[in-house]
Every structure is written in structure tokens, then in C-alpha cells.
């Protein structure tokens with residue numbers, strides 16, 4: 001199913017204020033909240049869709065990216081654990097959606113009450129923290145797209161206890177303080193009315209379970225620190241400042257919680273020869289006076305190999321020749337930039353005796369014709 005535009009999902013148009021995004025999401029989330037529509041799959045998918053739209057549009061960085069690039073194309077890569085650019089392949093499951101809803105509007109005292117105190121349902125699993133890595137790419141890699149192996153130090157599930165934190169062969173018991181709920185409710189009254197304050201249970205760290213015999217490898221944490229290699233498929237045409245979200249490649253949470261995400265920030269390495277201007281790249285080519293007068297053909301480096309470039313006879317210094325399609329592809333589009341080659345004519349500074357003779361003959365040839373023929377022109381730009 002094609003993904004709907006996030007603004008459309010929330011019934012908004014681009015350029016809408018942050019407050020209105022939240023209001024629109026709140027309205028839709030309230031209408032389709034699973035607690036109000038038990039067993040209604042359509043409502044559930046509307047609820048998830050709205051949560052996804054909100055989580056992107058409510059985040060300045062993600063919103064800017066979505067506004068620029070929209071949804072990434074759906075890659076037909078079955079079983080690929082990596083998502084495309086954030087805002088694209090990114091999808092939310094119900095527990096994500098509930099978490100987004102809870103984070104947006106808080107639990108106790110607020111909206112939770114409207115659903116008849118169904119807060120236990122909203123208790124998502126603990127989620128590991130997100131990780132960020134910077135990825136420096138060459139212009140060549142950006143021009144073609146590239147798959148990179150990233151070394152990541154992160155928490156992973158402990159294999160000795162399968163992430164449970166309990167020593168093999170031993171079990172867990174329900175926490176006696178919160179009776180397995182993982183949270184405790186405190187009801188307080190004030191002049192404004194009754195408030196229900198829900199907090200994670202401190203006895204079981206919000207897990208609802210206590211471990212009698214903790215795993216020795218991870219000391220009951222359910223996870224260990226490891227260095228792993230994650231591969232990231234970077235599409236062609238990215239810019240410094242773009243980022244990619246690899247879902248579930250961040251830190252593991254304690255005791256089989258949900259994995260955080262790995263956020264890959266793209267940076268661009270300065271090139272020895274080329275300068276990039278959006279999709280185009282620029283190169284300066286120095287030729288001698290004879291080449292400029294007579295014309296020639298020169299092998300030119302591009303980001304994808306060498307090509308021959310014809311320099312027309314009579315080329316002036318400063319002239320720009322265009323190699324079509326030899327620039328950088330535009331992200332998520334079929335457009336291709338060009339390579340610009342700027343001609344620079346070099347005047348010999350240390351001519352040999354022989355060269356001096358030739359230039360002398362040339363000067364004699366022009367002779368008196370040049371007198372009174374100097375050309376003056378207004379400078380086009382001071383740069």
C-alpha cells in the first residue's frame with residue numbers, strides 16, 4: 001500500500017505551525033485510539049499512521065528532511081532490516097504508536113483518564129537509546145551511492161540469558177510492589193481536582209518482574225556492550241547534513257526491551273579536484289596558448305572515470321564547457337547534474353630560447369597592426 005503524505009494524514013498543509021500539527025494529531029489520535037475502538041483494525045491503522053506522521057512532523061530535523069525529500073522510494077528488498085531515509089521506509093507498530101501518543105500528551109491526569117484509565121495498555125516496553133554515527137563520504141561515493149560498513153559500539157542482548165537477565169534455568173517472578181504492572185499509581189487531590197500520577201515502579205525498574213538469580217554475564221541487565229558492524233546502504237545524491245535512521249540498530253534496552261535506532265549523519269569529504277554546487281561539479285582545466293588557439297582534445301577526470309573533452313579552437317580563458325550528466329544524481333529522482341570545466345589559459349613565465357624566438361616572430365607578425373587597436377571593456381564583476 002502506498003504511503004500517504006504525512007500532511008494529508010493529519011489533514012494539514014505544508015508550512016503549518018508546530019502547535020497546529022500537535023492539535024491535529026491529538027484530534028485524530030483521540031478518535032482512533034485503540035482503547036476507544038477495540039478490535040477495529042481500520043482504526044488501529046489510522047492511529048499508527050497518524051503517530052508516524054506526527055513523529056516526523058513534530059521533529060524539526062525529520063520534518064525538514066521530509067519536506068525536502070518526502071517518502072523514500074519503497075525498495076523491494078525483502079527482509080532488509082534497514083529503512084530508507086527517515087521519513088521514508090520508517091513505519092510504526094502499535095507499541096511505537098502508543099509510545100508516541102503517550103510522549104505527546106503525557107500519561108496520568110491528562111488524556112489517560114478519558115480512556116477510562118487504560119494506562120496499563122499504554123505501557124510500552126522499555127526502549128534502548130538511539131545512537132548516532134557520522135559517516136564521511138567522498139564525492140565519488142555520493143555520485144554512485146554506496147554501501148558502508150559501520151563499526152558501532154552498543155548494547156546488545158546478552159546471549160547467555162537471551163536478554164532476560166535471569167540465569168539459565170531460573171525464572172522471574174512478578175514484582176510484589178507493582179503486581180507485575182511495572183508502574184505505580186498515586187492519586188492526589190488538589191483544588192483543581194483529582195490527579196492520577198503514574199510512575200515507573202522503582203522495585204522492578206518498570207519491568208514488572210524481579211529476577212531471583214541474575215545472569216552472571218550481564219549481571220541481570222540482559223545486555224552487554226559490544227562492537228558490531230552494521231551495514232548502511234546510502235543512495236546517490238546525499239548531502240552533508242542528511243541523515244538516515246536504521247531502525248532497531250541502536251542500543252538494546254534492559255531485559256529484552258525494544259532496540260533503539262542508529263542514526264547515520266552524512267558528511268562530505270572535500271575533494272582534491274572537484275567542487276560541488278548542488279548537483280553540479282566544477283573543475284578547472286589549465287591549457288597553453290597553442291591549445292587555446294588551435295583547439296585540442298583532452299582526457300578529463302570525472303567522478304565516474306575519464307572522458308575525452310573537445311576544446312574548440314579559439315577558446316577564451318574563463319570559458320566553461322559542460323559535460324552533461326557527469327555531475328551528481330539528485331536524491332530520490334532521475335535528474336542528473338553536470339560537470340563544468342572552466343578553461344584557464346596559462347601564459348608561459350619562463351619560455352625557452354626557442355619559444356622566445358617563436359613568440360618574437362608572432363609579435364613581429366602582429367607588428368604595427370596592434371597600435372591603436374587596444375580593446376577596453378567594462379569589468380563584468382569584481383569577483
Ligand SMILES: [Zn+2]
Pocket residue numbers: 158159160161162163164165166215216217218219220221222223
Ligand atoms: Zn545475561
Ligand SMILES: [Zn+2]
Pocket residue numbers: 175176177178179180181182183201202203204205206207208209
Ligand atoms: Zn515493580
